[in-house]
Amino acid sequence: MFKLLTEGTWSLIRTMGIVLGHSFAKRETVNYPEQEVYLPPRFRGRIVLTRDPDGEERCVACNLCAVACPVDCISLQKGEQDDGRWYPEFFRINFSRCIFCGMCEEACPTSAIQLTPDFEMGEYKRQELVYEKEDLLINGPGKDHDYHFYKVAGMAIGGKDKGKAQNEKEPIDVKTLLP
């Protein structure tokens, strides 16, 4: 009984001492609006659509992102330019639904859709959380600096025929029997 009491009392006093010592410890809180928050480069925040190094839209409107999205917040429609490039006629992300899981980024074959370290997206009107293509499109390549989909893909577009892409063989002429 006596031992229990002394041990317990000592433990209480020690605890209080430790807590009191925390008056001089550094505070963990970040004073957010005044003090900038450090976000790691791979932070999954606001979604952007990037352009390739030539400044053209990367998105080829394949709809893989929309399929991968677990909350169905992406919607887009394919369009075709005169030179044969595919592009989204509209590209809409409803950020009031988006859970920033990054599945769209993983699904994207052209590195077009990317998540950025930015979370300051508060709005007073819910409708303003629906971002259209002009809101999403940025003027740079994002995380993937050199990737250029049409230069490595076999798709024929204006100014680049089949077989002209990097590391691509000439197409096989199936109408001749010669090797």
Place this chain on the structure above:
Amino acid sequence: MAIAFYLSGFIAVLATLGVITGTSPVHAVLYLIISLLAVALVFFALGAPFAGVLEIIIYAGAIMVLFVFVVMMLNLGGEARQQEKLWLQPGTWIGPSLLAGLLLALLLTLLLGGEAGPVITGDLLTAKAVAITLFGPWLLVVELAAMLLLAALVTASHVGRLGPGAENTATSPSKGRSR
């Protein structure tokens, strides 16, 4: 001081009437507390603050708490109120109150007609004086009362004691688990 005495006495009488006529048990207990507080104020007015404060501490502060405790635990609802109303028929209370009124009238005539008793002066009776009286001439009575209370305490602890079998389960569940 005389005004305070009569006022608090009047409140005490009213509150006590409230105890008798109230149909809700908890409200009746509340009236009883007010009545006790008023009686304590009567003591204050008579110049015995020590007795008054003891009245508040012991009766209003401790014993009545137990009353309230029990009444609350009984969970008396509308049924109890109906029962109380049934008991409070005029036939039941008219007789006793008439007799009590007669006694009151008798008392008043005696008080007003005869020699006036001790006048309310507001002289102070200090705690020291009370103690000297209690532990001087009345020492034997105090000791006897203490013995009586001790006997009551022992009896209560004997009655409230748990059996040897019950003790294990009720006081040390941790022991039971380790076995």
Place this chain on the structure above:
Amino acid sequence: MSWFTPQLTANLWAMTQALIILLGAVLLGAVMTIVERRLLGLWQDRYGPNRVGPFGLLQLIADMIKIFFKEDWIPPFSDRVLFVLAPGIAMASLLLAFIIIPITPGWGVADLHIGLLFFFAMAGINVYAVLFGGWASGNKYALIGAMRASAQTLSYEVFIGLAVMGVVAMTGSFNMRDIVAAQEDVWFVIPQFLGFLTFLIAGIAVTHRHPFDQPEAEQELADGYHVEYSSMKFGMYFIGEYVGMLLVSALIVTLFFGGWHGPWLPPIVWFALKTGAFLMFFVLLRASLPRPRYDRVMSFGWKVCLPLTLINLLVTGAVVLLVPG
């Protein structure tokens, strides 16, 4: 101006003093809500409320506005009269107990002959606030909280009373000014250390402060006896708790730490400093200690505190009897 007698001015001055002290007590209780949150923040390596005004000082006003304008809901299943009455008792009884505290030689509301006993009387009445509040809410959590509160307060009031009897025996008076005057040379915390310890513990228990806040344990009882209260009724319980904390701190200072006595500084500063230190100690307790189980609280009280106080009283009585003067 014949009615403007010295007697009247003295009375008026006493009344102003009383008003200032009581208002100050309420205000300090309100300020303590913010100070406590800032201190808890400091000890938990965060900031606490620091947004409204400089250093978050205006948070108090924001909270007050919020609590005044909240919907004042009286549950239809409650006992209306008691439900409204209980918070008033909570606030009034503790504020009334303030009148016995002598702040400086010249300041203090009442110089009661029975001083200390008046505090016990008011603490006894304060139990009803919790008890009636819990019962009138018509809520089982509130009722359990009220039960715990009353049992806890009743038992710890026994030790809080016995703990100061050593002081009373050494002074030979219940009067607070006499008690302070008796500590001119040596504070009672030294000869009455056991008494001080038990008074501190019991004081925390009587005001339901951490770690003795079983009656309002958030995790088990969802705030216990004031679970149904909202708006200013809750506010009165809330401020009442802090006023109680202030009261117990001031009492400890008066009874064991020499009241306004101290070198160099003026009396009011000494009193404020000591009381502030104890308020901070209360907050530190909340920041560092976990809440024990309810039955442990009760058995600690009866099996540890009661013997300690009795030993203390016995030894003090023997010393007072044997040592002349």
